Amino acid sequence: MVKFNSILYLSLSFLILFMNSCSSDLLDVDVSEIELKLNVIRLDEAVFSENWNDNPFASKQLKQKYKGYYDFYSQFILNNPSTANDSLMQIYMSRFANDPTMRQFYNAVSLLYGGDKFDPYASELTSAFKYFSYYFPHEEIPTLTLYQSGFNYKIVPNDTILGIGLEWYIGSDHELIRKLSNQAFPEFEKDKMQSKFLVVDAVKGFLKVKFQDFEQTDNLLSEMVFYGKILYLTDALLHHRSDADKMDYNEQEWEWISSNERQIWTYLAENDLLFEKNLRIISQWVNDGPFTTGLPQESPSRAGIFIGWKMVKQYMEKHPETTLQQLVKLSDYNKILSSYKPGK
DSSP states (O other): OOOOOOOOOOOHHHHHHHHHHHOOGGGOOOOTTOOOOOOEEEHHHHHHTSOTTTOTTHHHHHHHHHTHHHHIIIIIISOOOTTOOHHHHHHHHHHHHHOHHHHHHHHHHHHHHSGGGGHHHHHHHHHHHHHHHHHOTTSOOOEEEEEOOTTSOSEEEOSSEEEEEGGGGSOTTOHHHHTSOTTTSOHHHHTTOOGGGHHHHHHHHHHHHHTGGGOOOSSHHHHHHHHHHHHHHHHHHSTTSOHHHHTTOOHHHHHHHHHTHHHHHHHHHHTTOTTOOOHHHHHHHHSOSSSOTTSOTTSOSOHHHHHHHHHHHHHHHHOTTOOHHHHHHOOOHHHHHTTOOOOO
């Protein structure tokens, strides 16, 4: 039986040693010469500042001003029918914007992110996309589109848009979040509704969709490696952030998983899980949840992604000539596996 370390708090000296061992000079690059201005569209403010009761043409005017971005929001994010004419869309959007609960959430969003309060997040995202341009100079930079989704969608990236539902990040302890149904929003999901995860989630969501054509779904290992690549790319774009933040972990979760790496790996190997094809079992290791099924309940979810990230890190350390473009396209996940040795 695999024994897991139940110690949740590491000494400061061990933490420093661990963090230093994980740092990678390969990702220490200079992007100061890259000029980039991130285009930001505030659909949240545009919609909720509109006087819907007195302006019967509000929806039509917003559509004229924001064009496809407004269609993206009103149809895809809010699930209004694309066949609705201007009069019907006015009704749909007016109901949403005037809904008392939606107004409460908008007020909470405004306190945190209204106007220039979003500038620090825009600045961090701008920096991240400078690094993205450095590594992928021929790829398009998306328009950042901020909205209130009614909790339909948190992060929505496509070829031209990176959409963020701001109500998802007003704070896990906010009274409005605490009132959300635990059935629809379990505690592990509420715990991640923090402002510190906004930029990280946006970057990971963008990268996952951008490179989804290179995802292999052969078995658990192939999924672990794909998500490990996404985390490695996230590290490249947000190198200043803590590893815990990049995994959407709190410090306690990070301490547990980093101190149990070898035990997790042993469990995977002893139970022949790496080449498991059962989608239910695969999802237990890469999807979010209260913990990782098969591991102790104090474990964080997505332990498979953590191991996949460690695999990719070690592969890149052993093959520093590999560019990030080459890494993304590398289809031989067994090659990445062969470079991995679990930590102590």
